[in-house]
Amino acid sequence: MAVSAKLEYRKKLLDDAVRFKKMERVPHISNFALWPVVAYGAKLSEACRDWDLMEQVYRWFMDEFQFDCSGMIGGFFCNPPKMLDRIGEGYNVFDDEAGTVSLEDFELLQPDEYDELVNDLPGLVWNKLLPRKFANWGNVTVGDLFAAAEEFARFGGFMEHMAQVCVDEYELPSQAGHMINMPGIEILYNNLRGIKGTSLDIRRIPDKVQMVVDHYNMKPEAVYNIFMDSPTTDTYAFGTSIGSLAHNFLSIDQWDRYIWPYISGIIDAAVKADTTVHIFTQGVISRFYDYFKDIPKGHVAIHVEQTDVFDFRENLPNICVIGGMTTKLLGSGSAKQCVDYAKFLCDELGRDGGFILSQEKMMSYLRDAKPENVKAVCDFAQEYRL
Amino acid sequence: MANFEELKTAMGDLDEVLVLQILGEVAADGGDSATEALAACQAGMDIVGEKYESGEYFVADLIFAGDLMAEAAALLKPLLADTETISLGKLVLATVKGDIHDIGKNIVKALIEAAGIEVFDLGVDVGAEAIVGCLQESGAQVLALSGVLTFAVESMTEIVAAVKAAGFDDVKVIVGGAPVTAEYCEIIGADAWSINAAEGAGICRDWLSA
Known part of the structure; x- marks a missing residue:
């Protein structure tokens, strides 16, 4: 597939950053989730149900703010409520006055159902998980199911359409090339047992947790084969991308058991395939520096949130760090203060590669950033030469 | 007579089985030592806090500790006289x-x-x-x-x-x-x-x- 010179340029900037090569300028990735909707002036409850409105938001955001990768722009699509309205999904809590949507902690899977999860997923989903997840499930008709499926297909089509718009019209590489399963423990924390449920299970039924983790985690050989099956990714910035939330809850021993073997396997496969891995880490990752110290330079980029980027660089000079721009400055500072700090970050961290500018947290609330500050930093990043 | 030092250690180790076993003994004895048992559980939670501070435990462990302490409190509450819950x-x-x-x-x-x-x-x-x-x-x-x-x-x-x-x-x-x-x-x-x-x-x- 032929891609534009500008997209190629952006891809190269991002790849050079991960591989610690000299860069013409520091690339800039967006870590914006719900902020664009509220900054545009739309109501979250409406935008999340109206793909035309969401496309307006999407286009406004990309017209106003130039980044080098579509990154987290799609973050606000993770819960397509329109699809779920007919069958009664109740976990999303919209507050249009505050401009927020929250997800209540839930226990979709019960502790005694781990075996079913591994051995009879269709039966478990149909007979137990769907009735629990959807309040109206008992009254759902075949017509409702078709309507939900159709809406889900529209959602998929919309996502595909916007991905193409990003590439064709805005010349933005997407974030992840190859799809790799998210760590099994993340599936439990994020999708099935919730934060409390998974935390209790790790103590009460650790072997069952391990069984599910092993079931979902891909083997390093399989990951390597995925990398090698289609080594050229025309429109993607990184070889693959994975997220990590669970490390914010786990002790070192639990990380050792449930997370690190999988992440290290993915990294090993990426090194062997000479590709790159993007790891998005919510919260703080500094407790786990030691695990990344021996990774060969030039293959891994870690997007940090509340981890200090300078401390990260000092401890992990072999890993490209993504982040740095603080919510405090973007939300409360002046445009000049924001640009001054962005320049400081680029000068201190980006001269020899290994740094990609981004926001220190997922931008979800209007007060996370003033639009004029975001624009000032975006313009600066596009223009500033190292 | 329940071993309260063992109860304290079990709570600190987040050993749910042993904690509940000892509390079961307290109840079986008529609950006269419920106050001491509660104090031992609270002392065990201090150990949990220390292990969190040292980095041995983290958030998932605190969530479990909270659940375990709630279980213990629910078992002991009926055994405690009102004056003992000040x-x-x-x-x-x-x-x-x-x-x-x-x-x-x-x-x-x-x-x-x-x-x-x-x-x-x-x-x-x-x-x-x-x-x-x-x-x-x-x-x-x-x-x-x-x-x-x-x-x-x-x-x-x-x-x-x-x-x-x-x-x-x-x-x-x-x-x-x-x-x-x-x-x-x-x-x-x-x-x-x-x-x-x-x-x-x-x-x-x-x-x-x-």
Whole structure:
């Protein structure tokens, strides 16, 4: 597939950053989730149900703010409520006055159902998980199911359409090339047992947790084969991308058991395939520096949130760090203060590669950033030469 | 006679089976030693806090510890005479208006209760009016506010202003959660802040012990 010179340029900037090569300028990735909707002036409850409105938001955001990768722009699509309205999904809590949507902690899977999860997923989903997840499930008709499926297909089509718009019209590489399963423990924390449920299970039924983790985690050989099956990714910035939330809850021993073997396997496969891995880490990752110290330079980029980027660089000079721009400055500072700090970050961290500018947290609330500050930093990043 | 040193250690080790076994023995003995058992569980929670501070335990362990302590308290409560449940003090706890995150709040609650403090948990998305009302009714000496969202800081500021305006100048206020910093603590008008549940519980205990 032929891609534009500008997209190629952006891809190269991002790849050079991960591989610690000299860069013409520091690339800039967006870590914006719900902020664009509220900054545009739309109501979250409406935008999340109206793909035309969401496309307006999407286009406004990309017209106003130039980044080098579509990154987290799609973050606000993770819960397509329109699809779920007919069958009664109740976990999303919209507050249009505050401009927020929250997800209540839930226990979709019960502790005694781990075996079913591994051995009879269709039966478990149909007979137990769907009735629990959807309040109206008992009254759902075949017509409702078709309507939900159709809406889900529209959602998929919309996502595909916007991905193409990003590439064709805005010349933005997407974030992840190859799809790799998210760590099994993340599936439990994020999708099935919730934060409390998974935390209790790790103590009460650790072997069952391990069984599910092993079931979902891909083997390093399989990951390597995925990398090698289609080594050229025309429109993607990184070889693959994975997220990590669970490390914010786990002790070192639990990380050792449930997370690190999988992440290290993915990294090993990426090194062997000479590709790159993007790891998005919510919260703080500094407790786990030691695990990344021996990774060969030039293959891994870690997007940090509340981890200090300078401390990260000092401890992990072999890993490209993504982040740095603080919510405090973007939300409360002046445009000049924001640009001054962005320049400081680029000068201190980006001269020899290994740094990609981004926001220190997922931008979800209007007060996370003033639009004029975001624009000032975006313009600066596009223009500033190292 | 139950071995309370063993109970304390079991609680510190988060050994649920052994904790429940020993508490079962306490109940089987007629519950006369329920007060000692509760004290042993609370001492065990201190060990949990120490292990958290040292890095051996982390958040998932605190969540489990809170659940285990709640189990223990539920077993012991019917065995304790009213006079034996007198607390170190009273504390009002809430996740502030506009925020529904409750994991951190619930961890703090478990640790504070384990420290022998009576907690009035108002839940999530709680505004100034409900908090002022609860302070009036409960006579609590401490107010603990939790929040994860960025704008929780603004809600905290409004609540603390309302609490002061209602005349609760002697009520100590602690704020906690991801967006809270020393600078924000000052802006909010709180007396202390923490993003560490064990540390926050310790501050509350120190205030009420003074």
